[in-house]
Amino acid sequence: MIVLTSKQMREVEKIAIEKIGIPSIGLMENAGRETALEVKKILEEENLNSVIVISGKGNNGGDGYVVARNLHNWGVDVKVFLTTSLGAISGDAKVNLDAILNMGIYVAEITQREHLKFLEKTIKDSDVIVDAIYGIGLKGEISGITKEIIEMINQANKIVVSVDIPSGLNADTGKVEGCAVRATKTVTMQFLKPGLLVYPGADYAGEVRVAEIGIPYRLAAEVGYNYNLVTSEDVKLPKRHGNTHKGDYGKALIIAGSKNMTGAAYLCAKSAIKAGCGLVKLAVPQSVQSVIQGGLYEVITYGLEEQNGILSHNALSSVLELIEESDVIAIGPGLTHDRDISQLVYDIVKNTDKPVVLDADALNALVGRLEVIQGKKIILTPHYGEMSRLTGLEIDEIKNNLFEVAKTFIDRYKVTLVLKGAKTVIATKEGSIYINSTGNPGMATAGSGDVLTGMITAFLAQGFSEEKAAIYGVFYHGKAGDIAKEYVGEYGMTAMDILENIPEALKCGL
Ligand SMILES: NC(=O)C1=CN([C@@H]2O[C@H](COP(=O)(O)OP(=O)(O)OC[C@H]3O[C@@H](n4cnc5c(N)ncnc54)[C@H](O)[C@@H]3O)[C@@H](O)[C@H]2O)[C@@H](O)CC1
Numbered sequence: 001m002i003v004l005t006s007k008q009m010r011e012v013e014k015i016a017i018e019k020i021g022i023p024s025i026g027l028m029e030n031a032g033r034e035t036a037l038e039v040k041k042i043l044e045e046e047n048l049n050s051v052i053v054i055s056g057k058g059n060n061g062g063d064g065y066v067v068a069r070n071l072h073n074w075g076v077d078v079k080v081f082l083t084t085s086l087g088a089i090s091g092d093a094k095v096n097l098d099a100i101l102n103m104g105i106y107v108a109e110i111t112q113r114e115h116l117k118f119l120e121k122t123i124k125d126s127d128v129i130v131d132a133i134y135g136i137g138l139k140g141e142i143s144g145i146t147k148e149i150i151e152m153i154n155q156a157n158k159i160v161v162s163v164d165i166p167s168g169l170n171a172d173t174g175k176v177e178g179c180a181v182r183a184t185k186t187v188t189m190q191f192l193k194p195g196l197l198v199y200p201g202a203d204y205a206g207e208v209r210v211a212e213i214g215i216p217y218r219l220a221a222e223v224g225y226n227y228n229l230v231t232s233e234d235v236k237l238p239k240r241h242g243n244t245h246k247g248d249y250g251k252a253l254i255i256a257g258s259k260n261m262t263g264a265a266y267l268c269a270k271s272a273i274k275a276g277c278g279l280v281k282l283a284v285p286q287s288v289q290s291v292i293q294g295g296l297y298e299v300i301t302y303g304l305e306e307q308n309g310i311l312s313h314n315a316l317s318s319v320l321e322l323i324e325e326s327d328v329i330a331i332g333p334g335l336t337h338d339r340d341i342s343q344l345v346y347d348i349v350k351n352t353d354k355p356v357v358l359d360a361d362a363l364n365a366l367v368g369r370l371e372v373i374q375g376k377k378i379i380l381t382p383h384y385g386e387m388s389r390l391t392g393l394e395i396d397e398i399k400n401n402l403f404e405v406a407k408t409f410i411d412r413y414k415v416t417l418v419l420k421g422a423k424t425v426i427a428t429k430e431g432s433i434y435i436n437s438t439g440n441p442g443m444a445t446a447g448s449g450d451v452l453t454g455m456i457t458a459f460l461a462q463g464f465s466e467e468k469a470a471i472y473g474v475f476y477h478g479k480a481g482d483i484a485k486e487y488v489g490e491y492g493m494t495a496m497d498i499l500e501n502i503p504e505a506l507k508c509g510l
């Protein structure tokens with residue numbers, strides 16, 4: 001599903017108005033009416049009837065006047081408060097402000113601190129708040145009286161409907177600019193915005209609805225959009241042909257596990273099989289092979305050279321031989337981190353041009369010498385901690401600038417990046433960003449990442465491009481977690497629960 005940044009949104013709006021000739025006031029009418037319909041639905045469902053619209057001085061505020069006009073026409077008790085003076089409103093917003101004044105709708109200015117008491121009382125007496133203070137035109141941090149108004153909205157404990165984007169949220173990053181409205185629902189115009197989809201923005205946006213306001217969809221392609229939300233529509237699975245055999249679904253080699261982390265290897269290999277990989281070979285340290293083999297009926301295991309239950313660099317030639325007979329490789333789950341392993345991982349990556357998924361300790365192994373991945377068919381799956389080690393950035397810096405961090409990384413290394421988090425973001429070699437829509441907090445559990453690595457590897461093995469394997473793997477991993485949640489809930493969910501629901505999740509894609 002297409003997602004546009006505020007800059008891209010302005011570009012499509014410009015083309016729509018200036019090149020195509022769609023009247024801008026018509027777009028505002030549609031935006032306001034769609035939001036009004038949403039508010040009406042809430043009022044009817046909850047048997048409520050009074051609304052306060054809080055409008056800023058730009059076009060977001062203009063949408064707010066249209067909301068007020070429509071609700072008034074439908075018999076709703078509606079009042080409008082401006083966070084600016086009446087004289088500061090211009091353009092399409094002014095046309096709509098004049099209309100509501102002419103209709104006799106109550107309009108008040110909140111420009112001084114002494115007005116706040118009155119606003120507070122009106123908010124208290126209203127059932128629903130419409131937030132039309134700032135949209136995609138917000139620049140910098142919110143301060144002064146508007147900040148107090150937003151805090152008042154958040155403390156009121158009312159149903160809040162935000163127009164386009166909760167006021168105070170950075171539409172592009174999801175960052176809170178000083179303060180932001182906590183919406184129950186956000187009605188966003190024509191296209192999703194990235195800031196609504198990642199945290200903290202996603203928490204503030206509440207339920208998001210995209211309203212069609214009359215801008216042609218094709219304009220998104222014209223401005224060259226590069227953000228996408230991955231939904232079930234985007235990850236349809238191909239039907240398998242009748243006349244096929246296991247060789248058609250790929251041979252994967254997984255290099256994983258150590259004496260204290262046999263489970264990681266198990267989870268990864270089993271997930272690859274569950275996600276449809278034709279044949280999975282699992283290379284582990286010799287001494288743990290018999291432990292791991294138990295229960296892995298479908299996987300061929302190899303015990304390789306090791307030292308104290310950890311793969312050693314002496315395993316390199318055996319690994320390279322196994323790689324010869326494999327289509328794709330995954331390295332990392334449960335390997336542990338030491339100097340010998342780091343060199344082994346480095347040399348494996350250096351010596352193959354086959355698609356490789358790098359996770360966990362394989363990522364740690366490449367800290368400081370990432371140039372080896374440059375331009376290769378590689379998918380990296382770091383969580384924020386691993387990304388911090390790879391880039392030298394603080395975790396908070398990564399969390400607050402997910403897109404920028406991901407883009408800078410792929411611009412430099414030209415690989416596929418799966419940046420794992422509560423909202424996993426995938427960045428592709430070509431510079432596209434995909435935001436995942438599945439998953440839940442129950443999946444924040446040990447081994448969950450090993451399952452994901454197995455799934456991505458399986459899609460790669462089945463012939464998907466790195467980009468598609470990453471997108472599909474992340475989506476269906478989240479889906480399996482969502483199905484697991486129905487049975488075991490979030491608290492008790494384990495990586496095994498996710499793994500066991502992979503087949504059910506994949507059935508949804510057919
Ligand atoms: N993009 C589109 O196609 C359409 C957009 N519409 C609406 O228009 C909105 C964008 O309108 P605008 O561009 O007028 O912008 P906004 O209405 O979001 O707000 C911008 C106004 O707030 C001021 N401002 C920005 N940051 C501030 C800060 N930190 N402190 C104090 N003042 C600040 C600006 O100077 C400007 O006057 C959209 O979000 C949407 O709601 C719709 O009316 C119709 C179509």
Ligand SMILES: [K+]
Pocket residue numbers: 060131132133134135162163164165166167
């Ligand atoms: K808003």
